[in-house]
C-alpha cells in the first residue's frame with residue numbers, strides 16, 4: 197500500500213510526528229503551525245501504515261464541527277469508511293459511552309442532557325426551597341460552584357466543610373439538593389457527563405478493559421484546554437497500554453475560567469511513559485506582519501513554556517487600527533471594510549468579526565442587516581438555544597419522559613392555557629412533599645381536589661394534550677411528530693399572533709425544526725429516533741446553523757474562534773474593561789489569560805487584520821468611555837497603520853445640525869442614535885434611525901424582544917435609559 201501521499205505537504209518536523217512509531221507523543225507548538233493537520237495525517241498514517249482498524253482510533257476535538265471536519269479530511273486522505281472511528285468532543289464521547297452503558301453508569305435509559313439555562317432554573321428553584329435571599333446568594337454563583345466542583349471531579353459527598361464556613365455550608369446544601377433533583381428527573385448536566393464517564397471507568401474494570409482492548413491509539417487536539425476530569429478520564433483509559441498523542445499550545449489556553457489546566461501539558465510527560473516531545477515552529481497561516489504582532493503581544497506573558505514561530509510568508513499588509521467614535525461607528529466601519537473585500541471578488545465567508553463578549557454582537561448584527569449582508573453567528577445564540585425551539589423540544593422531552601420536571605415547567609403554561617403561577621406552585625409543593633415528579637403530582641392534585649375546578653380542568657387538558665401527542669409517536673415519523681407538536685401545542689399559532697419580525701422569525705424557526713427532524717439521521721437502532729434527536733439537539737446546540745451553506749460573514753466570540761482561520765479578521769472592541777475584560781483585571785493570571793485570548797484572535801488572521809476600538813460605548817444600558825486596550829500598545833508600531841475616515845457621524849462635542857438619517861442627534865428632541873430607550877409596551881431597545889425633527893420626528897427603534905418599529909416620538913413616550 198502506498199502511503200507516501202500521507203506525508204506530502206508536510207515539513208520535516210511534521211513528517212517526523214506523523215510517521216513516528218506508535219508511542220506517547222506531545223506536540224507543543226504555536227498557532228498555525230499545523231498541529232491539527234498533523235493530527236489528521238497521523239490518524240491516516242496509523243490506519244494505512246500501521247494497519248490499525250478505524251475503530252481502534254479515538255480522537256478528541258474541541259467542537260463538533262471540528263470533529264466533522266476531521267472525519268471528512270481522513271475520508272479524503274484514505275477513501276475508506278471511517279464511521280466506526282470515534283471522533284468527537286469530550287462531552288460527545290462521554291455521552292456516547294453513557295448512552296451505551298446507562299445501567300453501569302446508574303442512569304435511566306432515556307436520560308436527558310441539561311443545558312445551562314435549564315440547570316440555572318433548577319438551581320433557582322432550590323434556592324427558593326432553601327429560602328435563600330437571591331441578592332445575597334445569586335443562583336449563578338451556585339451554578340458556578342457546582343460546575344467547578346464537578347470539573348475537579350468532586351461530588352457533594354466529597355466536600356468537607358471546615359468549621360462554620362457559611363459559604364461552603366450553603367453551597368454544599370444547594371449542591372446536595374441539586375444532585376437529588378437531577379437524579380429524580382433523570383437529567384445530566386454538561387459537567388456531569390464527564391464526571392459520570394470517568395466514574396464509569398473506575399466502577400467497572402471489565403468495561404474499561406473492553407475499551408482498552410478496542411482502542412489502539414488516542415489523539416487529542418487543543419490539549420491545553422482539558423480540565424481535571426477530562427485529563428483523568430484519558431489517563432485511566434490509556435492506562436499503560438494505549439499510546440496517546442496530544443497536541444496543544446500553552447499560549448492558547450483560554451478556558452482557565454472553566455477549569456482547564458495548562459499544567460496538564462507539563463504533567464503529560466510525567467504521567468505517560470517515554471513521551472516524545474515534538475515542536476513545530478513554522479507558521480503556515482499568517483503574514484509576517486500578523487505573526488510579528490502576535491508574537492510581540494504574547495511575549496508580555498511571564499508564565500510560558502516558550503516557543504518560537506517563524507514564517508516564510510511575505511510581510512503582507514499592515515494591520516489597520518481604527519478609532520471609532522462609538523460602537524455604532526465601529527460596526528459601520530467594519531461592515532464597510534467587508535463590503536470592500538467582497539467587491540474585490542472575495543467571499544464573505546472568508547471574513548470574520550471577532551469580539552470578546554456575546555453582547556457585542558447585536559450592534560454588529562444590526563449594521564450587517566442594514567447593509568443587507570448575510571452573516572452567521574458561530575457558537576452564539578444558536579438555533580437550539582432559541583426560546584421557541586427550546587419550548588418545542590421541551591414538549592418532545594415530555595412526550596419522551598413524563599418525569600422531566602424541567603421540561604414540564606417550561607411548557608405547562610406556554611403558550612398560556614390558564615395554568616397560573618399559583619397552580620404550578622401547588623403542583624410543585626405536592627411533588628416535593630411526596631418525592632414524586634410533577635407529572636405524577638398533577639393527577640393527584642386534581643384527584644384530591646386541591647385546586648379550584650377551573651385550574652383542575654386546565655391541568656387535565658394539559659395532561660390530555662401530552663398523552664394524545666404521545667399516542668401518535670409510534671405511527672408518526674420524527675418530522676411528523678415535530679409538526680404535530682408545534683401545531684397541537686399552540687406554539688406556532690402563538691408566535692404567528694406576535695407582531696413584528698421577531699414573531700415571524702420564531703414561526704420560521706419552528707418550521708425549521710420540522711425540517712431538522714426530517715433531515716435527522718437516527719443511526720442507533722437501540723434508541724428511539726425521538727430520543728436520539730433530543731440528545732443530538734442538546735449536545736450539538738446548533739453548531740450547524742440553518743444558513744451554513746450561504747456565503748456569509750462569520751461572527752463569533754474569541755473563545756469560539758479557537759482552531760479556525762480566516763483570510764480577513766476584524767477584531768473589534770479593543771478597549772480596556774472590555775478586552776481585557778473587567779472581571780479579569782484583579783489578578784495577573786486573569787490578564788495573562790486575556791492576553792492569550794488576544795493571541796488566539798490575532799493568529800486567526802491569514803492575510804489582513806483590522807483592529808478597532810470605540811471611544812464611547814453603550815453596553816448594558818450604560819455609556820462607557822474606556823481607554824484603548826493595552827494589547828494595542830503591545831503591538832510594535834511598525835506593524836500598524838492608523839485609519840482615518842471622513843466619518844459621516846458628527847460628534848456631540850462639535851455639534852452640527854443633523855441631516856436626516858445622517859446625524860447623531862434627532863434635532864430638537866434630546867434623543868440620539870444609538871440611545872437605549874424603554875417603551876411601555878415594547879420594552880427596551882435602541883434608536884437606530886430617524887426622520888424629521890422636533891414634534892414631527894419619527895424614530896426607528898430596535899426592540900430587544902419585539903423587533904424593529906417606527907414610532908412617532910411625540911406619542912411614543914420613550915424613556916431614555
Ligand SMILES: Nc1ncnc2c1ncn2[C@@H]1O[C@H](COP(=O)(O)OP(=O)(O)OP(=O)(O)O)[C@@H](O)[C@H]1O
Pocket residue numbers: 205206207210225226227228229230231232233234445448479480481758759760761799
Ligand atoms: N506543511 C504545510 N504546508 C502547507 N500548509 C500547511 C502545512 N502545515 C499546515 N499548513 C496549513 O497551515 C494552516 C494552519 O494549520 P493548522 O490549522 O493545522 O494549525 P494549528 O497549529 O492547528 O493552529 P491552531 O493553533 O490555531 O489550532 C492550515 O491552513 C494548514 O492547512
Ligand SMILES: [Mg+2]
Pocket residue numbers: 231232233759
Ligand atoms: Mg488547530
